[in-house]
Amino acid sequence: MDFWRAIGVVLRRWYVALPALLLTLAGAYAVYTTVPPRYESTGVLSLTVPISGPSKLGDPRARIQETNPLLNFDSGLNMSASILVQILGSENVMTQLGASPYGQTTYEVNNGHPNPELLFSEPFVLIRGRSGDPESAKAIVSRVAQRAKVELTKRQKELKAPPTTYIVVTEILPPTNPIMLRTDRMRFTAAVLLLGMLAALASAFAAESIAAGLRRRRDEDGEPATRTAPASVDEPALQR
Missing domain, CATH: 3.30.70.1130 (EIF_2_alpha)
Incomplete structure:
Protein backbone atom coordinates (compact mmCIF):
# COMPACT_ATOMS: atom_id res chain seq x y z
CA MET A 1 0.00 0.00 0.00
CA ASP A 2 2.87 2.38 0.86
CA PHE A 3 4.48 1.67 -2.49
CA TRP A 4 1.38 2.62 -4.46
CA ARG A 5 0.87 5.64 -2.23
CA ALA A 6 4.39 6.77 -3.04
CA ILE A 7 3.72 6.24 -6.75
CA GLY A 8 0.58 8.33 -6.42
CA VAL A 9 2.52 11.14 -4.78
CA VAL A 10 5.11 11.11 -7.56
CA LEU A 11 2.40 11.13 -10.24
CA ARG A 12 0.56 14.01 -8.59
CA ARG A 13 3.74 16.02 -8.18
CA TRP A 14 5.30 15.07 -11.51
CA TYR A 15 6.12 18.70 -12.20
CA VAL A 16 8.53 18.55 -9.25
CA ALA A 17 9.88 15.00 -9.65
CA LEU A 18 10.45 15.22 -13.41
CA PRO A 19 12.87 18.19 -13.35
CA ALA A 20 14.77 16.56 -10.49
CA LEU A 21 15.01 13.33 -12.48
CA LEU A 22 16.24 15.19 -15.56
CA LEU A 23 18.88 16.94 -13.47
CA THR A 24 19.92 13.54 -12.11
CA LEU A 25 20.38 12.12 -15.59
CA ALA A 26 22.37 15.17 -16.64
CA GLY A 27 24.57 14.88 -13.56
CA ALA A 28 25.13 11.15 -14.12
CA TYR A 29 26.15 11.80 -17.73
CA ALA A 30 28.52 14.56 -16.62
CA VAL A 31 30.12 12.28 -14.04
CA TYR A 32 30.50 9.44 -16.53
CA THR A 33 32.21 11.68 -19.09
CA THR A 34 34.43 13.60 -16.65
CA VAL A 35 35.75 10.76 -14.44
CA PRO A 36 39.13 9.88 -15.95
CA PRO A 37 39.52 6.29 -17.16
CA ARG A 182 35.01 0.88 -16.27
CA THR A 183 34.40 0.10 -12.61
CA ASP A 184 35.22 3.58 -11.27
CA ARG A 185 33.04 5.34 -13.82
CA MET A 186 30.13 2.98 -13.27
CA ARG A 187 30.46 3.22 -9.49
CA PHE A 188 30.35 7.02 -9.44
CA THR A 189 27.59 7.14 -12.04
CA ALA A 190 25.47 4.67 -10.08
CA ALA A 191 25.99 6.71 -6.91
CA VAL A 192 24.82 9.90 -8.66
CA LEU A 193 21.76 8.12 -10.08
CA LEU A 194 20.81 6.69 -6.70
CA LEU A 195 21.21 9.99 -4.88
CA GLY A 196 19.35 11.83 -7.64
CA MET A 197 16.40 9.44 -7.52
CA LEU A 198 16.22 9.80 -3.76
CA ALA A 199 16.31 13.57 -4.16
CA ALA A 200 13.50 13.42 -6.75
CA LEU A 201 11.34 11.36 -4.38
CA ALA A 202 12.14 13.66 -1.49
CA SER A 203 11.21 16.74 -3.52
CA ALA A 204 7.92 15.15 -4.60
CA PHE A 205 7.01 14.29 -1.00
CA ALA A 206 8.09 17.74 0.16
CA ALA A 207 5.81 19.33 -2.44
CA GLU A 208 2.98 17.04 -1.33
CA SER A 209 3.54 17.97 2.31
CA ILE A 210 3.58 21.69 1.52
CA ALA A 211 0.39 21.41 -0.53
CA ALA A 212 -1.33 19.48 2.26
CA GLY A 213 -0.27 22.13 4.78
CA LEU A 214 -1.69 24.91 2.60
CA ARG A 215 -4.98 23.05 2.24
CA ARG A 216 -5.28 22.67 6.01
CA ARG A 217 -4.55 26.35 6.51
CA ARG A 218 -7.23 27.37 4.00
CA ASP A 219 -9.74 25.06 5.72
CA GLU A 220 -8.92 26.51 9.13
CA ASP A 221 -9.25 30.07 7.83
CA GLY A 222 -12.65 29.27 6.32
CA GLU A 223 -14.21 27.82 9.54
CA PRO A 224 -14.87 31.13 11.40
CA ALA A 225 -16.66 32.65 8.43
CA THR A 226 -18.91 29.61 8.22
CA ARG A 227 -19.81 29.80 11.92
CA THR A 228 -20.66 33.56 11.92
CA ALA A 229 -22.89 33.39 8.84
CA PRO A 230 -26.07 32.20 10.70
CA ALA A 231 -25.69 34.99 13.28
CA SER A 232 -25.75 37.63 10.55
CA VAL A 233 -28.87 36.10 9.05
CA ASP A 234 -30.76 36.00 12.40
CA GLU A 235 -29.80 39.52 13.49
CA PRO A 236 -32.73 41.35 11.79
CA ALA A 237 -35.18 38.97 13.50
CA LEU A 238 -33.72 39.85 16.92
CA GLN A 239 -34.01 43.59 16.21
CA ARG A 240 -37.71 43.16 15.59
Missing part, protein backbone atom coordinates in the same frame (compact mmCIF):
# COMPACT_ATOMS: atom_id res chain seq x y z
CA ARG A 38 41.80 3.80 -15.40
CA TYR A 39 43.97 1.24 -17.14
CA GLU A 40 45.21 -2.09 -15.87
CA SER A 41 48.13 -4.32 -16.86
CA THR A 42 48.98 -7.74 -15.43
CA GLY A 43 52.11 -9.84 -15.10
CA VAL A 44 52.83 -13.22 -13.51
CA LEU A 45 56.13 -14.53 -12.14
CA SER A 46 56.93 -18.15 -11.38
CA LEU A 47 59.52 -19.39 -8.89
CA THR A 48 61.32 -22.62 -9.77
CA VAL A 49 64.23 -24.67 -8.45
CA PRO A 50 67.41 -24.34 -10.57
CA ILE A 51 68.43 -27.21 -12.82
CA SER A 52 71.45 -27.89 -10.62
CA GLY A 53 69.14 -28.49 -7.67
CA PRO A 54 68.79 -26.85 -4.27
CA SER A 55 72.22 -28.05 -3.08
CA LYS A 56 75.84 -28.14 -4.21
CA LEU A 57 78.70 -30.28 -3.04
CA GLY A 58 80.93 -28.44 -0.63
CA ASP A 59 84.22 -29.86 0.64
CA PRO A 60 84.52 -33.32 -0.99
CA ARG A 61 86.64 -34.58 1.89
CA ALA A 62 84.03 -33.61 4.46
CA ARG A 63 81.22 -34.78 2.18
CA ILE A 64 79.21 -31.68 3.06
CA GLN A 65 76.50 -30.28 0.82
CA GLU A 66 75.69 -26.59 0.79
CA THR A 67 71.93 -26.03 0.50
CA ASN A 68 69.88 -22.96 -0.26
CA PRO A 69 68.09 -22.22 3.05
CA LEU A 70 64.96 -21.14 1.18
CA LEU A 71 64.77 -24.58 -0.44
CA ASN A 72 65.80 -26.63 2.56
CA PHE A 73 62.22 -27.53 3.51
CA ASP A 74 58.93 -28.47 1.93
CA SER A 75 57.00 -25.61 0.32
CA GLY A 76 60.18 -23.56 0.10
CA LEU A 77 59.10 -22.00 -3.18
CA ASN A 78 55.72 -21.11 -1.74
CA MET A 79 57.41 -19.49 1.25
CA SER A 80 59.69 -17.52 -1.08
CA ALA A 81 56.69 -16.31 -3.07
CA SER A 82 55.04 -15.24 0.17
CA ILE A 83 58.14 -13.30 1.18
CA LEU A 84 58.20 -11.50 -2.16
CA VAL A 85 54.51 -10.63 -1.88
CA GLN A 86 55.05 -9.07 1.54
CA ILE A 87 58.15 -7.12 0.45
CA LEU A 88 56.76 -5.83 -2.83
CA GLY A 89 53.45 -4.89 -1.22
CA SER A 90 55.04 -2.70 1.43
CA GLU A 91 54.46 1.03 1.16
CA ASN A 92 58.20 1.74 1.28
CA VAL A 93 58.96 -0.37 -1.80
CA MET A 94 55.87 0.96 -3.55
CA THR A 95 57.09 4.52 -3.08
CA GLN A 96 60.56 3.62 -4.35
CA LEU A 97 58.99 2.20 -7.50
CA GLY A 98 57.07 5.43 -8.16
CA ALA A 99 53.66 4.20 -7.03
CA SER A 100 51.31 4.90 -4.13
CA PRO A 101 48.42 2.97 -2.57
CA TYR A 102 46.09 5.91 -3.23
CA GLY A 103 47.95 7.65 -6.04
CA GLN A 104 47.45 7.92 -9.77
CA THR A 105 49.68 4.88 -10.36
CA THR A 106 49.46 1.90 -8.05
CA TYR A 107 49.75 -1.87 -8.05
CA GLU A 108 48.74 -4.98 -6.16
CA VAL A 109 50.86 -8.07 -5.55
CA ASN A 110 49.66 -11.51 -4.46
CA ASN A 111 50.05 -15.12 -5.45
CA GLY A 112 46.62 -15.33 -7.06
CA HIS A 113 44.74 -15.26 -3.76
CA PRO A 114 43.81 -11.91 -2.19
CA ASN A 115 43.32 -13.64 1.16
CA PRO A 116 46.60 -13.32 3.13
CA GLU A 117 45.92 -16.67 4.78
CA LEU A 118 46.42 -18.40 1.41
CA LEU A 119 49.81 -16.90 0.60
CA PHE A 120 51.59 -20.25 0.91
CA SER A 121 49.51 -22.11 -1.65
CA GLU A 122 51.33 -21.47 -4.95
CA PRO A 123 54.87 -20.41 -6.04
CA PHE A 124 53.51 -17.59 -8.20
CA VAL A 125 53.61 -13.81 -7.90
CA LEU A 126 50.75 -12.01 -9.60
CA ILE A 127 51.30 -8.30 -10.30
CA ARG A 128 48.40 -6.04 -11.22
CA GLY A 129 49.27 -2.44 -12.11
CA ARG A 130 46.74 0.39 -12.48
CA SER A 131 47.12 3.96 -13.67
CA GLY A 132 45.32 6.74 -15.48
CA ASP A 133 47.92 6.40 -18.24
CA PRO A 134 48.09 3.07 -20.12
CA GLU A 135 51.87 3.17 -20.52
CA SER A 136 52.35 3.88 -16.82
CA ALA A 137 50.19 0.89 -15.90
CA LYS A 138 52.37 -1.40 -18.02
CA ALA A 139 55.62 0.20 -16.86
CA ILE A 140 54.85 -0.26 -13.17
CA VAL A 141 54.30 -3.99 -13.71
CA SER A 142 57.72 -4.25 -15.38
CA ARG A 143 59.40 -2.36 -12.51
CA VAL A 144 57.76 -4.58 -9.89
CA ALA A 145 58.85 -7.73 -11.76
CA GLN A 146 62.44 -6.52 -11.90
CA ARG A 147 62.34 -5.55 -8.24
CA ALA A 148 61.09 -9.04 -7.36
CA LYS A 149 64.22 -10.58 -8.91
CA VAL A 150 66.46 -8.09 -7.09
CA GLU A 151 64.80 -8.68 -3.72
CA LEU A 152 64.92 -12.46 -4.02
CA THR A 153 68.62 -12.40 -4.97
CA LYS A 154 69.32 -10.04 -2.08
CA ARG A 155 67.64 -12.34 0.44
CA GLN A 156 69.51 -15.39 -0.84
CA LYS A 157 72.83 -13.55 -0.60
CA GLU A 158 72.04 -12.58 2.98
CA LEU A 159 71.38 -16.25 3.74
CA LYS A 160 74.72 -17.16 2.10
CA ALA A 161 73.06 -19.55 -0.32
CA PRO A 162 75.35 -20.91 -3.08
CA PRO A 163 74.77 -18.93 -6.29
CA THR A 164 74.18 -22.13 -8.25
CA THR A 165 71.19 -22.88 -6.02
CA TYR A 166 69.47 -19.53 -6.41
CA ILE A 167 65.75 -19.73 -7.09
CA VAL A 168 64.90 -18.94 -10.70
CA VAL A 169 62.33 -16.21 -11.31
CA THR A 170 60.59 -16.62 -14.67
CA GLU A 171 58.12 -14.24 -16.29
CA ILE A 172 55.46 -16.69 -17.43
CA LEU A 173 53.23 -13.75 -18.32
CA PRO A 174 55.00 -10.53 -19.36
CA PRO A 175 53.18 -7.25 -18.71
CA THR A 176 50.01 -7.37 -20.74
CA ASN A 177 48.69 -4.57 -22.91
CA PRO A 178 46.68 -2.22 -20.70
CA ILE A 179 42.91 -2.46 -20.75
CA MET A 180 40.55 0.28 -19.68
CA LEU A 181 38.59 -0.32 -16.48
Whole structure:
Protein backbone atom coordinates (compact mmCIF):
# COMPACT_ATOMS: atom_id res chain seq x y z
CA MET A 1 0.00 0.00 0.00
CA ASP A 2 2.87 2.38 0.86
CA PHE A 3 4.48 1.67 -2.49
CA TRP A 4 1.38 2.62 -4.46
CA ARG A 5 0.87 5.64 -2.23
CA ALA A 6 4.39 6.77 -3.04
CA ILE A 7 3.72 6.24 -6.75
CA GLY A 8 0.58 8.33 -6.42
CA VAL A 9 2.52 11.14 -4.78
CA VAL A 10 5.11 11.11 -7.56
CA LEU A 11 2.40 11.13 -10.24
CA ARG A 12 0.56 14.01 -8.59
CA ARG A 13 3.74 16.02 -8.18
CA TRP A 14 5.30 15.07 -11.51
CA TYR A 15 6.12 18.70 -12.20
CA VAL A 16 8.53 18.55 -9.25
CA ALA A 17 9.88 15.00 -9.65
CA LEU A 18 10.45 15.22 -13.41
CA PRO A 19 12.87 18.19 -13.35
CA ALA A 20 14.77 16.56 -10.49
CA LEU A 21 15.01 13.33 -12.48
CA LEU A 22 16.24 15.19 -15.56
CA LEU A 23 18.88 16.94 -13.47
CA THR A 24 19.92 13.54 -12.11
CA LEU A 25 20.38 12.12 -15.59
CA ALA A 26 22.37 15.17 -16.64
CA GLY A 27 24.57 14.88 -13.56
CA ALA A 28 25.13 11.15 -14.12
CA TYR A 29 26.15 11.80 -17.73
CA ALA A 30 28.52 14.56 -16.62
CA VAL A 31 30.12 12.28 -14.04
CA TYR A 32 30.50 9.44 -16.53
CA THR A 33 32.21 11.68 -19.09
CA THR A 34 34.43 13.60 -16.65
CA VAL A 35 35.75 10.76 -14.44
CA PRO A 36 39.13 9.88 -15.95
CA PRO A 37 39.52 6.29 -17.16
CA ARG A 38 41.80 3.80 -15.40
CA TYR A 39 43.97 1.24 -17.14
CA GLU A 40 45.21 -2.09 -15.87
CA SER A 41 48.13 -4.32 -16.86
CA THR A 42 48.98 -7.74 -15.43
CA GLY A 43 52.11 -9.84 -15.10
CA VAL A 44 52.83 -13.22 -13.51
CA LEU A 45 56.13 -14.53 -12.14
CA SER A 46 56.93 -18.15 -11.38
CA LEU A 47 59.52 -19.39 -8.89
CA THR A 48 61.32 -22.62 -9.77
CA VAL A 49 64.23 -24.67 -8.45
CA PRO A 50 67.41 -24.34 -10.57
CA ILE A 51 68.43 -27.21 -12.82
CA SER A 52 71.45 -27.89 -10.62
CA GLY A 53 69.14 -28.49 -7.67
CA PRO A 54 68.79 -26.85 -4.27
CA SER A 55 72.22 -28.05 -3.08
CA LYS A 56 75.84 -28.14 -4.21
CA LEU A 57 78.70 -30.28 -3.04
CA GLY A 58 80.93 -28.44 -0.63
CA ASP A 59 84.22 -29.86 0.64
CA PRO A 60 84.52 -33.32 -0.99
CA ARG A 61 86.64 -34.58 1.89
CA ALA A 62 84.03 -33.61 4.46
CA ARG A 63 81.22 -34.78 2.18
CA ILE A 64 79.21 -31.68 3.06
CA GLN A 65 76.50 -30.28 0.82
CA GLU A 66 75.69 -26.59 0.79
CA THR A 67 71.93 -26.03 0.50
CA ASN A 68 69.88 -22.96 -0.26
CA PRO A 69 68.09 -22.22 3.05
CA LEU A 70 64.96 -21.14 1.18
CA LEU A 71 64.77 -24.58 -0.44
CA ASN A 72 65.80 -26.63 2.56
CA PHE A 73 62.22 -27.53 3.51
CA ASP A 74 58.93 -28.47 1.93
CA SER A 75 57.00 -25.61 0.32
CA GLY A 76 60.18 -23.56 0.10
CA LEU A 77 59.10 -22.00 -3.18
CA ASN A 78 55.72 -21.11 -1.74
CA MET A 79 57.41 -19.49 1.25
CA SER A 80 59.69 -17.52 -1.08
CA ALA A 81 56.69 -16.31 -3.07
CA SER A 82 55.04 -15.24 0.17
CA ILE A 83 58.14 -13.30 1.18
CA LEU A 84 58.20 -11.50 -2.16
CA VAL A 85 54.51 -10.63 -1.88
CA GLN A 86 55.05 -9.07 1.54
CA ILE A 87 58.15 -7.12 0.45
CA LEU A 88 56.76 -5.83 -2.83
CA GLY A 89 53.45 -4.89 -1.22
CA SER A 90 55.04 -2.70 1.43
CA GLU A 91 54.46 1.03 1.16
CA ASN A 92 58.20 1.74 1.28
CA VAL A 93 58.96 -0.37 -1.80
CA MET A 94 55.87 0.96 -3.55
CA THR A 95 57.09 4.52 -3.08
CA GLN A 96 60.56 3.62 -4.35
CA LEU A 97 58.99 2.20 -7.50
CA GLY A 98 57.07 5.43 -8.16
CA ALA A 99 53.66 4.20 -7.03
CA SER A 100 51.31 4.90 -4.13
CA PRO A 101 48.42 2.97 -2.57
CA TYR A 102 46.09 5.91 -3.23
CA GLY A 103 47.95 7.65 -6.04
CA GLN A 104 47.45 7.92 -9.77
CA THR A 105 49.68 4.88 -10.36
CA THR A 106 49.46 1.90 -8.05
CA TYR A 107 49.75 -1.87 -8.05
CA GLU A 108 48.74 -4.98 -6.16
CA VAL A 109 50.86 -8.07 -5.55
CA ASN A 110 49.66 -11.51 -4.46
CA ASN A 111 50.05 -15.12 -5.45
CA GLY A 112 46.62 -15.33 -7.06
CA HIS A 113 44.74 -15.26 -3.76
CA PRO A 114 43.81 -11.91 -2.19
CA ASN A 115 43.32 -13.64 1.16
CA PRO A 116 46.60 -13.32 3.13
CA GLU A 117 45.92 -16.67 4.78
CA LEU A 118 46.42 -18.40 1.41
CA LEU A 119 49.81 -16.90 0.60
CA PHE A 120 51.59 -20.25 0.91
CA SER A 121 49.51 -22.11 -1.65
CA GLU A 122 51.33 -21.47 -4.95
CA PRO A 123 54.87 -20.41 -6.04
CA PHE A 124 53.51 -17.59 -8.20
CA VAL A 125 53.61 -13.81 -7.90
CA LEU A 126 50.75 -12.01 -9.60
CA ILE A 127 51.30 -8.30 -10.30
CA ARG A 128 48.40 -6.04 -11.22
CA GLY A 129 49.27 -2.44 -12.11
CA ARG A 130 46.74 0.39 -12.48
CA SER A 131 47.12 3.96 -13.67
CA GLY A 132 45.32 6.74 -15.48
CA ASP A 133 47.92 6.40 -18.24
CA PRO A 134 48.09 3.07 -20.12
CA GLU A 135 51.87 3.17 -20.52
CA SER A 136 52.35 3.88 -16.82
CA ALA A 137 50.19 0.89 -15.90
CA LYS A 138 52.37 -1.40 -18.02
CA ALA A 139 55.62 0.20 -16.86
CA ILE A 140 54.85 -0.26 -13.17
CA VAL A 141 54.30 -3.99 -13.71
CA SER A 142 57.72 -4.25 -15.38
CA ARG A 143 59.40 -2.36 -12.51
CA VAL A 144 57.76 -4.58 -9.89
CA ALA A 145 58.85 -7.73 -11.76
CA GLN A 146 62.44 -6.52 -11.90
CA ARG A 147 62.34 -5.55 -8.24
CA ALA A 148 61.09 -9.04 -7.36
CA LYS A 149 64.22 -10.58 -8.91
CA VAL A 150 66.46 -8.09 -7.09
CA GLU A 151 64.80 -8.68 -3.72
CA LEU A 152 64.92 -12.46 -4.02
CA THR A 153 68.62 -12.40 -4.97
CA LYS A 154 69.32 -10.04 -2.08
CA ARG A 155 67.64 -12.34 0.44
CA GLN A 156 69.51 -15.39 -0.84
CA LYS A 157 72.83 -13.55 -0.60
CA GLU A 158 72.04 -12.58 2.98
CA LEU A 159 71.38 -16.25 3.74
CA LYS A 160 74.72 -17.16 2.10
CA ALA A 161 73.06 -19.55 -0.32
CA PRO A 162 75.35 -20.91 -3.08
CA PRO A 163 74.77 -18.93 -6.29
CA THR A 164 74.18 -22.13 -8.25
CA THR A 165 71.19 -22.88 -6.02
CA TYR A 166 69.47 -19.53 -6.41
CA ILE A 167 65.75 -19.73 -7.09
CA VAL A 168 64.90 -18.94 -10.70
CA VAL A 169 62.33 -16.21 -11.31
CA THR A 170 60.59 -16.62 -14.67
CA GLU A 171 58.12 -14.24 -16.29
CA ILE A 172 55.46 -16.69 -17.43
CA LEU A 173 53.23 -13.75 -18.32
CA PRO A 174 55.00 -10.53 -19.36
CA PRO A 175 53.18 -7.25 -18.71
CA THR A 176 50.01 -7.37 -20.74
CA ASN A 177 48.69 -4.57 -22.91
CA PRO A 178 46.68 -2.22 -20.70
CA ILE A 179 42.91 -2.46 -20.75
CA MET A 180 40.55 0.28 -19.68
CA LEU A 181 38.59 -0.32 -16.48
CA ARG A 182 35.01 0.88 -16.27
CA THR A 183 34.40 0.10 -12.61
CA ASP A 184 35.22 3.58 -11.27
CA ARG A 185 33.04 5.34 -13.82
CA MET A 186 30.13 2.98 -13.27
CA ARG A 187 30.46 3.22 -9.49
CA PHE A 188 30.35 7.02 -9.44
CA THR A 189 27.59 7.14 -12.04
CA ALA A 190 25.47 4.67 -10.08
CA ALA A 191 25.99 6.71 -6.91
CA VAL A 192 24.82 9.90 -8.66
CA LEU A 193 21.76 8.12 -10.08
CA LEU A 194 20.81 6.69 -6.70
CA LEU A 195 21.21 9.99 -4.88
CA GLY A 196 19.35 11.83 -7.64
CA MET A 197 16.40 9.44 -7.52
CA LEU A 198 16.22 9.80 -3.76
CA ALA A 199 16.31 13.57 -4.16
CA ALA A 200 13.50 13.42 -6.75
CA LEU A 201 11.34 11.36 -4.38
CA ALA A 202 12.14 13.66 -1.49
CA SER A 203 11.21 16.74 -3.52
CA ALA A 204 7.92 15.15 -4.60
CA PHE A 205 7.01 14.29 -1.00
CA ALA A 206 8.09 17.74 0.16
CA ALA A 207 5.81 19.33 -2.44
CA GLU A 208 2.98 17.04 -1.33
CA SER A 209 3.54 17.97 2.31
CA ILE A 210 3.58 21.69 1.52
CA ALA A 211 0.39 21.41 -0.53
CA ALA A 212 -1.33 19.48 2.26
CA GLY A 213 -0.27 22.13 4.78
CA LEU A 214 -1.69 24.91 2.60
CA ARG A 215 -4.98 23.05 2.24
CA ARG A 216 -5.28 22.67 6.01
CA ARG A 217 -4.55 26.35 6.51
CA ARG A 218 -7.23 27.37 4.00
CA ASP A 219 -9.74 25.06 5.72
CA GLU A 220 -8.92 26.51 9.13
CA ASP A 221 -9.25 30.07 7.83
CA GLY A 222 -12.65 29.27 6.32
CA GLU A 223 -14.21 27.82 9.54
CA PRO A 224 -14.87 31.13 11.40
CA ALA A 225 -16.66 32.65 8.43
CA THR A 226 -18.91 29.61 8.22
CA ARG A 227 -19.81 29.80 11.92
CA THR A 228 -20.66 33.56 11.92
CA ALA A 229 -22.89 33.39 8.84
CA PRO A 230 -26.07 32.20 10.70
CA ALA A 231 -25.69 34.99 13.28
CA SER A 232 -25.75 37.63 10.55
CA VAL A 233 -28.87 36.10 9.05
CA ASP A 234 -30.76 36.00 12.40
CA GLU A 235 -29.80 39.52 13.49
CA PRO A 236 -32.73 41.35 11.79
CA ALA A 237 -35.18 38.97 13.50
CA LEU A 238 -33.72 39.85 16.92
CA GLN A 239 -34.01 43.59 16.21
CA ARG A 240 -37.71 43.16 15.59
